[in-house]
Amino acid sequence: MVQSFSKGRAEGRESRGTALRCIAIVPAYNEEASIGRVIEDIRDADPSFEIVIVDDGSTDRTAAVAEAAGARVVQLPYNLGIGGAVQTGLQYARDHDFDVAVQVDGDAQHDPAEIPKILAPIIEGDADLVVGSRFLGEGEYEPPVTRLLGIRLLARVVSLLVRQRVTDTTSGFRASNRRAISLFASDYPHDYPEVEAMVLVFRHRLKLVEVPVQMRLRGAGESSITFWRSAYYMLKVLLALFVGLFRRYPTPQEDHQ
Amino acid sequence: MTPLRVSIVAAVAALLLLFVIFELIRSRRLQERYAMLWLLTGIVILILGLWRGLLSTIADSVGIAYPPSALFVLAAFFILLLLLHYSTVISTLADQNRILAQRLALLEHRLEEERPSR
Numbered sequence: 001m002v003q004s005f006s007k008g009r010a011e012g013r014e015s016r017g018t019a020l021r022c023i024a025i026v027p028a029y030n031e032e033a034s035i036g037r038v039i040e041d042i043r044d045a046d047p048s049f050e051i052v053i054v055d056d057g058s059t060d061r062t063a064a065v066a067e068a069a070g071a072r073v074v075q076l077p078y079n080l081g082i083g084g085a086v087q088t089g090l091q092y093a094r095d096h097d098f099d100v101a102v103q104v105d106g107d108a109q110h111d112p113a114e115i116p117k118i119l120a121p122i123i124e125g126d127a128d129l130v131v132g133s134r135f136l137g138e139g140e141y142e143p144p145v146t147r148l149l150g151i152r153l154l155a156r157v158v159s160l161l162v163r164q165r166v167t168d169t170t171s172g173f174r175a176s177n178r179r180a181i182s183l184f185a186s187d188y189p190h191d192y193p194e195v196e197a198m199v200l201v202f203r204h205r206l207k208l209v210e211v212p213v214q215m216r217l218r219g220a221g222e223s224s225i226t227f228w229r230s231a232y233y234m235l236k237v238l239l240a241l242f243v244g245l246f247r248r249y250p251t252p253q254e255d256h257q
Numbered sequence: 258m259t260p261l262r263v264s265i266v267a268a269v270a271a272l273l274l275l276f277v278i279f280e281l282i283r284s285r286r287l288q289e290r291y292a293m294l295w296l297l298t299g300i301v302i303l304i305l306g307l308w309r310g311l312l313s314t315i316a317d318s319v320g321i322a323y324p325p326s327a328l329f330v331l332a333a334f335f336i337l338l339l340l341l342h343y344s345t346v347i348s349t350l351a352d353q354n355r356i357l358a359q360r361l362a363l364l365e366h367r368l369e370e371e372r373p374s375r
Contacts, residue, residue: 077360078353191290232293239296240289243282 020099020123024049024115025089027082027172028106029056032065038108039069045112052092053106056085062106082172083193087184090176094185102175110173114213118175121209128206130175131198133168136212146227150234154195157241162202166210169195173213179206189240192233196240203249263325267306275299294342298335305331 024042028035035053042051053066057079066073074088086103093101100122104110114132121127134141135155143151154169172194176184183204189196201208278295281287287295305312305328316327 077356190288236289236293239282239292243279243289246279246283 021097022046022049022100022102022119023089023093023096023098024051024102024104024112025086025093026051026053026066026071026104026106027056027085027089028053028058028062028066029079029082029085030058030060030062031106032058032060032062034108035062035066035106036069038104038106038110038112039066039071041108041112042104042115043070045115049102049115050096050098052089054085054089054092056080056082081191083188083190086172086193087188090181090188091185093176093181098178098181100175100177101181103172105172109215109217111214111216114173115175117211117213118173121211122175122177126207127209128177128180129198129201129208131166131168131171131194131208131210132173132213132215133166133171133210134213134215135167136210138212138214141215147230150230154234154237157238158195158198161199161241161245162208164208166198166208168210169198171213171215173215192237195237196244199241199244200249203244203247260325261309263328264306264309264312267328268303271299271303271306275303291346294335294339298332298339301335302328302332 026035026038026042031038039051039053042049051071053063053071053073055063055066055073055075057076063073063075074092076085076088080088089103090101100119102115102118104112104115110132118130118132121130135151142148151168151170155167158169159166170192174194180201183200183206184197187200189200198208275296278287278292278299282289282292305315309324312327313324315331316322316324319327321327321330
């Protein structure tokens, strides 16, 4: 089941050439235990992908492990948070003229074998941003109750804002085409960016599609999200979404080729 | 009971503050994360301005004879909190600034070394 809406039209250009230049952007903060596996799995899923690890100021050997595994590594001088790290990757993708950027978390919870699913709508020209959702029937992801409430609330709010049903606003497993890459490279939310990015895409009249994916349970390491921090971020995100309603956004220019 | 006029002035001031904060965020001159504490300040002042019984209760419980003073004590407390918050933000910025300068200097040095001598 693919969710989509008819307003706006994604670029159909991508569907012509099969030789799309794809990049996998992997934001990583202290993921030395899992980063090697992530790189390996991406390569297994599609060897044509260029893999860029954005090391967000790790204090462990994340960068060294990634380099040894043969990935390109962009090292941030200090921790910028997930938003800054992902945006760095998207700027790399823009500067190196990639057609599609897939974001895969460095903690191995995203299964690179699922990449074709989030890639498909972009290849078909049906979407500018594709989000892999855990809540569209595939896999059995059961978050703790409080987190589930937060996830539901955000999904409800974002669905209202983007006038189409979305289910997994915090999923970081996403694919962007050129238009989304160029938008995000110049304007990407801070801190807890996934939710706001979905709305941003809509406000810029780009096309958003959710596809069902399975995610793994986190491999190494603890989730960095604690209850109070989630509550704080929830408030902050809702504030950002509310204020965003009163901003005016330019329609995107046609991308130059 | 708090004199009505103080309540009205406090409420109007709080609303004004909230509007300015909103406008600053909207025009991207203030990031949400730095606006949170400001919003909390504005909302607390607004609540106390409107809900006059609460302010009296708070004043009584901490032994302040004149309830509006409690409003200003609280306002002062939040200003202190904000200042402390900014001190931590500035510390972080100073640290990051140092790291950037160091990285830039080392990078420049490396470029200088790699340039063929003329």
